[in-house]
Amino acid sequence: MFSNIVVAVDGSEHAAHAIATACDIAGKYDSNIHLVHSPQVDTVGFAVGSGAYVLEPGPERIKAAGQKVMDEAAALSKKQGRAPKTTTIGNGDPAKEILNCAEANDADLIVMGRRGLGTMGNLFLGSVSGKVSHETTCACLTVK
Numbered sequence: 001m002f003s004n005i006v007v008a009v010d011g012s013e014h015a016a017h018a019i020a021t022a023c024d025i026a027g028k029y030d031s032n033i034h035l036v037h038s039p040q041v042d043t044v045g046f047a048v049g050s051g052a053y054v055l056e057p058g059p060e061r062i063k064a065a066g067q068k069v070m071d072e073a074a075a076l077s078k079k080q081g082r083a084p085k086t087t088t089i090g091n092g093d094p095a096k097e098i099l100n101c102a103e104a105n106d107a108d109l110i111v112m113g114r115r116g117l118g119t120m121g122n123l124f125l126g127s128v129s130g131k132v133s134h135e136t137t138c139a140c141l142t143v144k
Contacts, residue, residue, distance in 0.1 A: 002029045002139075004085075006107040008098045008128070009037045009073040014113025016076060018143045022111040023080035031108075033082045035073050036101035038090035039066035062091070095131035107138050114142040 007022040009015040019035075026033050039062050066089040077084050086105060090097030102110050112129050133140040 002026070002031045002108045004034060004105050004107045005031045005109045005111060006034045006036055006098065006102045006105060007073075007077075007084075008094070008110065008112035008132070009035055009069060010040075010094070010113070011069040011072065012113055014143060015073070018111045018113045019073060019076050020080055021141070021143045022109075023077060023082040025109070025111070026082045031082075032085040032105075033077055034086045034088070034101060034105045034107065035070060035077065035084045036088045036090065036098050037066055037070050037073065038092060038094040038097040039063075039069065040094065063089075066091075094128045095135070098128070098132050099135055102136060102138060109139045109141060110136055111141045111143060114144045 002025060005022050005026055007015075007019055009019065022033060025031065070087050070089055074084050074087055088097070088101045088104075090100070098110060098112065101107070110132060112132065114129055129140075129142045133142065
């Protein structure tokens with residue numbers, strides 16, 4: 001029924017539950033697990049005099065943050081008895097990265113946390129899980 005399961009991770013508690021759920025399903029169907037993460041590092045802004053400055057993290061910092069989240073997710077997946085077949089660290093819109101990973105791995109199921117580490121933008125633009133569930137062509141399971 002499920003040969004390839006894509007699990008979206010972001011380092012949140014909900015993502016950890018998504019990994020556990022996906023590994024449980026994968027164990028029942030002997031499925032492959034594919035982890036995907038798109039780092040969303042916050043910027044810091046401050047005002048000096050009449051000007052405003054934004055400090056954006058450099059590419060090395062973003063890559064290191066993404067790798068840390070992925071390493072933790074892969075370790076949790078292995079602890080649950082299902083080592084990931086692939087891991088993908090994207091650099092774009094999280095919903096698009098999840099959908100691209102699902103397409104690239106011929107996913108039958110996408111599993112993700114209902115809530116994650118999203119920003120205030122999610123209040124106005126909609127959540128990642130909402131976007132993915134509306135745009136995917138395979139089954140989608142959100143985990144609380």
